[in-house]
Amino acid sequence: MNKVRTIFANMSWLMISQIITSVCAFVWTILTARYLGVSDYGILGTATSFSVIVIVVADLGVTTYITRSISVDYNVEAEYLGNALSLKLILSVLYLAVVIFISYLLGWDNFTILITFLFAIESLIKSFYNLLFASFQAHEQMKYQAITNTLLNVLTLVFIVMICFTDFGLLGITFAYIAANLIGLIYCIAALTKHIIVPKLLFDLKFFKKLIIAGIPFALTTLFYTLYYSIDMVMITQFSTTYATGLYNSTYKLINVLTLFYTIYSAVIFPVMSKLFKQGKDMLRLSFVKSIKYLSMITIPIAVATFFYAGDVIYLCYGNQYADADSVLKILVWTVCFLFVNGACSMILNASHKETSVTKIYSLAAVFNAGLNLCLIPYFSAHGAAFATVMTDVLILILEMYMISKINQLPDRHLIFDLIKIIIASAVMGGVFYLVNMSLWLAIPVGVIVYLIVITLIKFFDNEDKLIIKQILGKA
Template sequence: MKTAKRIFKNAFVLLSAHVVSKILAFLYIMYAARYLQASGFGVLSFALALAGMFGVLADIGLQSLMIRELARESAQVKKYLSNVSCIKILLSAAVMMIMMLTVHLLGYPSNTVQVVLFIGLYVILGSFTEMIYSVFRACEQMELVSLGIILKDVLLFSGIVYAIANRFSIVGIAVIYTVSGAAVLFYALSVLNIRVLKPGSRWLPWIMGLNLRFWKITVRKALPFGLSAFFVMLYFWVDSVMLSFMKGNEVVGLYNAAYRIVLVFTLIPAAIVNALFPVISRYFKTSYENLISIYENSFKYLLLMGLPVGVGVTFLADMIIPLIFGSSYNPAVPVLEILIWAGVLMFPTTLFGTVLASIDRQNLGMYAVGFCALINIVLNMILIPRYSYLGAAYATVITEVVGFALQYWFLSKHLHAINLPRTV
């Protein structure tokens, strides 16, 4: 019962924070989309998509590995922080250089290059913040993560409202992202020192624990997580990048108006699964029976939450889009009607990926997500030239169906087969 209460409390805290965060994010995205119009919003969406994909390479799965390992052995906090932070500094520098070289070689205009630069810095800063959040999550101090989540979007909301009121350019809005990311990283570092690390372990003493052999072992363990995360980001955002190449920024803006609405609903499985991850990781070592019970019940309740979302959004899409983004975004209505079903499938697939990682089968999760990313790219190449953003939406739903089937099969083979007809 104590474990169940702890999971519920952590899930509730994270879900509450994500709800507040997504409401704020929804508002500032709505204001930015209306202010920038579809073409300008397309540039911002392209930058966020590209930086998101490259940003994963600055982490290579280190965050997920830290949660799993520190949940099992919390005494290793200082060792992981000192070594992982140094690895990430080197990776981040390389990623930023490669990303900026890419946009230059592709011939994007200077204002797009500047937007990518500042959004890239924002993503890198966020990666370091998430590294610290990994410690909080492993220690099940979800309230510290929740405060940081809310703080980030409060700063972005305030900054973007100020930027719009003062008629900032799109580059100025991108700078707001960078400043907000730096402020949230400062918060995370401060709380880490005050609430988690012992007095003798703060700040500079981290570097005293560097161990190059540990780097090699850690990177090898983290790579399956990292590749999975990269494939997930590729799957989530490659459609925006490909639409930018093939159809232009205005189409990207329309597509992302619908996509942003779908992503709001994914906060529900994300919050629940984040609370479950450290618990499932421990149960894998201590109690198979409890692990199966949590897995089955979580699947059932996530499916129960997701299906009404799909039905409701499908019927109300023609009201939701103009209400949030204005009538100029009405072409995004059919995109939302299609994409929301990918969002419904993300409820259980988010759980599947986390359970695979918790039972040391992250390689299988990586294979599934990598295969899905490849399918998504191929489908986008076939469907976008003919059907534009509708083609990208169909590609996303088909890919999510494949991902569900693959990960369900892996878990049925290596852990437990849920009776799908009975559950549904």
């Protein structure tokens, strides 16, 4: 019962933070897209995607490895965190050099290279506070992580609003991101120092080697994961136009807003899963099954609703200049469903010390995605990239389910029945949208009501779900 309450408390803090973050991100995404225009927004998308892909050089999987290690044994925290910080400082220099080298190699113009380099600095700052988040997650003290996220996102919005009243353009937007993240990092260090541990730089070359070797599987997983989710924008720029990249980036930002909840969920559940694996596999399987059930309950109806109202969503957010993006959104929105399920699968494999299997899966997915992009983007531009992303998600789901079956953690038929119920309820909601011509604002409450009624009628929540709810509320 205490474990459930702890999870719920952490979820509550992160949920409040993420609601604020989502609203801020949504607003600044719209402001930035409208302020920059399609082509410059395409450059921004390329720069951010490229810097995220290469950031693995500055981390090498150390952050994920440390989160798991500290979750199991707090006594190793000082040694792990101190050496990891020192190692990341060294790797940061290499990272920035790699960014500049590859940018020139791709033949980008000087302005695009400058923006990419600056966003690499922003990604580097994020990489450092994500490392510090490992301690908050391991101690299940996500309150301070939530405050950090809230602070930096509110500041990002404030700075971007200020830039939108100037003529600094894309360069000004870039510095707004950097300044907000830098302030967030300062607060994160202060909170960690005051409430958990004083981070001190340690230089143990043997320990560096240990961290690198242990982190490589996580690093490769992260690399392949970001490749298949971010390489598309880089490839659209290379094989199509920055205008097409801008259209794709505008839809991708909306998808990111929808997937922010997964970031919360994984931050809370992964340390818990690592503990449950040590304590008992039955609880690990329960956590996994409920993760898929509850996440799918949210994402599938959202995807269905977005499919029917993609044009209205694009017009509302970006205006007429992004009108061509609605058909891209209709394809890309389905990645939300797969992202959540695939993420839950990856968590149970990582928590079960099967990170090498996850690495292999994402390596195959990255190659598959790059190949599809190479074939489709020259002919179908952003639409081809969107289709390639969805098909890659399907491949990952198949491969991860196969690996989960090999560790005897495959969900039973009850989860399949639950997913069928979700699909039925979502389909009924979609049918109402198709038959009744409603405005977007009317469709939202009507869709929610129809979905909840169907979910209730088909008895979606079982006794186990009701018990979990009672435990969260402190009534069991």
